[in-house]
Amino acid sequence: xxxxxxxxxxxxxxxxxxxxxxxxxxxxxxxxxxxxxxxxxxxxxxxxxxxxxxxxxxxxxxxxxxxxxxxxxxxxxxxxxxxxxxxxxxxxxxxxxxxxxxxxxxxxxxxxxxxxxxxxxxxxxxxxxxxxxxxxxxxxxxxxxxxxxxxxxxxxxxxxxxxxxxxxxxxxxxxxxxxxxxxxxxxxxxxxxxxxxxxxxxxxxxxxxxxxxxxxxxxxxxxxxxxxxxxxxxxxxxxxxxxxxxxxxxxxxxxxxxxxxxxxxxxxxxxxxxxxxxxxxxxxxxxxxxxxxxxxxxxxxxxxxxxxxxxxxxxxxxxxxxxxxxxxxxxxxxxxxxxxxxxxxxxxxxxxxxxxxxxxxxxxxxxxxxxxxxxxxxxxxxxxxxxxxxxxxxxxxxx
Numbered sequence: 001x002x003x004x005x006x007x008x009x010x011x012x013x014x015x016x017x018x019x020x021x022x023x024x025x026x027x028x029x030x031x032x033x034x035x036x037x038x039x040x041x042x043x044x045x046x047x048x049x050x051x052x053x054x055x056x057x058x059x060x061x062x063x064x065x066x067x068x069x070x071x072x073x074x075x076x077x078x079x080x081x082x083x084x085x086x087x088x089x090x091x092x093x094x095x096x097x098x099x100x101x102x103x104x105x106x107x108x109x110x111x112x113x114x115x116x117x118x119x120x121x122x123x124x125x126x127x128x129x130x131x132x133x134x135x136x137x138x139x140x141x142x143x144x145x146x147x148x149x150x151x152x153x154x155x156x157x158x159x160x161x162x163x164x165x166x167x168x169x170x171x172x173x174x175x176x177x178x179x180x181x182x183x184x185x186x187x188x189x190x191x192x193x194x195x196x197x198x199x200x201x202x203x204x205x206x207x208x209x210x211x212x213x214x215x216x217x218x219x220x221x222x223x224x225x226x227x228x229x230x231x232x233x234x235x236x237x238x239x240x241x242x243x244x245x246x247x248x249x250x251x252x253x254x255x256x257x258x259x260x261x262x263x264x265x266x267x268x269x270x271x272x273x274x275x276x277x278x279x280x281x282x283x284x285x286x287x288x289x290x291x292x293x294x295x296x297x298x299x300x301x302x303x304x305x306x307x308x309x310x311x312x313x314x315x316x317x318x319x320x321x322x323x324x325x326x327x328x329x330x331x332x333x334x335x336x337x338x339x340x341x342x343x344x345x346x347x348x349x350x351x352x353x354x355x356x357x358x359x360x361x362x363x364x365x366x367x368x369x370x371x372x373x374x375x376x377x378x379x380x381x382x383x384x385x386x387x388x389x390x391x392x393x394x395x396x397x398x399x
Contacts, residue, residue, distance in 0.1 A: 099202075099205065103181075103198065106198075106201045106202070107197070107201050107285050107286075109201075109205065110200070110201035110202070110204040110205060110282070110285050111204075111282060111285060111286040113278075113279075113282050114207070119207070123207075123208045124152060124153055124208065125208060125209075125210040125211075125233055126152070126153055126154055126155055126206070126208045126209050126210065126211075127153065127154050127155075127209070127210070127211045127212075127213065127228075127229055127232055127233070128154070128155050128156075128157060128203035128206070128209040128211065128212045128213065129154060129155070129156050129157070129213050129215055130157045130159070130196075130199040130200070130203060130212060130213060130214050130215060131156070131157065131158045131159070131215050131216070131217065132159050132185070132192075132195060132196065132199065132214060132215070132216060132217070133158060133159070133160045133161075133216070133217035134160065134161050134164070134185075134217065135160055135161065135164045135166060135217075136160070136164070136166050136217075137158060137175055137217055138217055138218070138380075138381045138384075139217070139218070139219075139220060139379065139381070139384055139387070140169070140173070140175055141384060141388060142220060142221075142384060142387050142388060142391060143174070143175075143221070144173065144174060145388070145391060145392075145397050146221050146224070146225055146391075146397060147174045147225060148397075149225075150225045150226075150229070153225070153229055154225075154229075155203065155206055155208075155209055156174055156175060156178045157178060157180055157199050157202050157203050158175060158178050158179045158180065159179075159180055159182045159185075159195050159198060159199050160179060160182060161182065161184065161185065162182050162183060162184060163184075180198065180199065180202045181198075182195065182198070183195070183198070188301075188302075188303045188304075188305065189299070189304070190294055190295050190298055190299060190304040190308075192272070192304065192305040193291070193294065193304050193305060193308050193309075196214060196272070196305075196309075197284060197285050197291075199214070200212060200281050200284055200285050201285045203281070204278070204281055204282065204285065209278065210233065210277065210278050211232040211233060211235075211275065211276070211277060211278075212274075212275070212276050212277075212278070212281045213232070213274075213275045213326075213375075214272065214273050214274050214275075215273070215375065216273065216327075216377050216378070218340075218377045218378035218379050218380070219273075219327060219375045219376070219377045219378075219379075220375065220376055220377070220379050220387060221374065221375055221395065222328075222351065222354055222355050222373060222374055222375060222376055222395060223355065223371075223374060223395060223396070224395055224396045224397050224398075225397075227371075227396075228374050231364075231371065231374060232275060232374075234365070235277075235364070235365060236320075236365050236366075237320055237321060237322040237365075238274070238275065238276045238277055238280050238313070238317070238320055238321045238322065239274060239275035239276070239321075239322050239324060239325060239326045240270060240274045240275075240276065240309055240310060240313045240321050240322075240323070240325070241270030241271040241274075241310060241323060241324055241325040242268045242269075242270045242309075242310035242311075242313055242314045242318075242321065242323050243268060243269060243270060243310070243323065244267070244268060244269075245269045249269075250267075250269050251264060251267055253267075253269075253298075253301060253302045253303065253307065254267045255297045255298065255302065257296075257297045258293050258294075258297045258298070261289060261290060261293045262290060262293055262294075262311060262315075266311055266314070266315050267307065267311055268307065268310035268311045268314045269306055269307055269310055270306065270307075270309070270310035270323075270325070271306070271325040271327060271329070272305040272306060272309070273325055273326070273327040273375070273377075274309060274325065274326075275325075275326045275374075277320075280313070280317055280320070283316070283317065284309070284312070287312065290308075290311070290312050290315070291308065291312075294307075294308045322362075322363070324362060324372070325373075326372075326373060326374045326375055327373065327374075327375045327376065327377060328354055328373035328375070328376040328377075329376070329377055329378065337378075338377070338378055339378070340378045340379075340380055341378065341379045341380065341383055342380050342382055342383055343380075343382045343383045343385070343386055345383065346379070346383045346386040346387055346390065347390075348390050348393070348394050351390060351394045351395070352394060354373060354376050355371075355373075355394070355395075356370050360372070
């Protein structure tokens with residue numbers, strides 16, 4: 001037959017011509033074709049993993065989708081090069097101390113110590129000033145002058161009574177946002193040591209902190225920042241006062257229940273105001289052998305703040321300790337507390353005497369020196385105006 005050699009399109013044309021309503025049939029074919037094409041395009045957009053290709057070859061329709069290509073090998077096996085490695089940067093520091101950790105998690109996190117000594121970023125070693133207060137830092141204006149111009153070389157942490165609800169220092173103050181989560185502290189109680197450990201743990205979260213100072217609310221600096229910073233950073237020893245004292249306020253406070261972990265011959269006494277390096281700070285907050293003994297048996301008239309750290313350091317790290325404190329106090333008037341200094345006590349001559357070692361000398365890095373005390377206490381708030389008046393000249397705060 002002749003129809004065998006004809007194309008499908010010509011045959012379809014003849015069928016339309018032979019139909020009783022050729023125009024109607026043609027419109028029907030066009031309608032169904034457009035409807036099908038539109039429906040297919042909608043499906044392709046709905047399922048984005050498919051790509052739609054329509055080809056007409058020799059009067060025939062061919063449809064290809066991306067799904068049919070999934071099992072084919074890729075034309076090019078090469079992938080784009082990875083982005084260049086970024087230079088390590090120092091951890092970000094914040095104006096406010098916010099970490100949201102429980103105390104147990106805080107101690108665990110702070111006890112971590114990197115084994116690689118070289119830092120992967122540029123940083124300057126910092127000194128952590130840890131203020132243990134009942135309320136605000138009452139001599140803050142003096143400390144503001146002390147810290148001025150040395151941002152990046154220090155960090156501040158304030159542990160005040162949780163009941164203290166005073167106004168937050170101004171945003172431009174060095175004390176703004178520097179309060180850490182705190183708990184109640186009672187004089188002579190072991191919770192005083194807990195507060196010190198809490199301060200140390202928060203300060204240890206900053207890897208740039210290399211020296212740690214415990215400061216009271218009534219402390220003043222006796223030198224400018226540059227002198228104190230250099231003295232601490234370049235020191236080869238820690239500054240924890242520790243000595244053996246026979247009598248009721250020394251060995252008489254020891255409890256035999258603390259043995260055999262802590263024996264009477266191990267018992268030491270000293271000032272609670274210390275200056276220590278990072279490695280010792282990690283050891284203090286990681287101590288799970290000696291501190292629990294003090295928590296359990298050093299109560300009442302034991303005064304843990306005067307015995308725990310002197311005993312612990314003497315037993316474990318005596319070789320790296322200077323056995324002296326950096327904070328001067330006056331016990332000459334007797335009683336359970338050192339003397340307080342009011343406005344009329346503050347004179348340039350008095351401050352100069354404290355700066356010259358309190359009348360004696362000491363050893364620093366194996367050599368004799370007159371610079372023995374970097375801080376002094378206890379100064380009252382009403383002494384602040386005279387301290388601010390004398391500080392620029394006597395203490396050289398402007399240098």
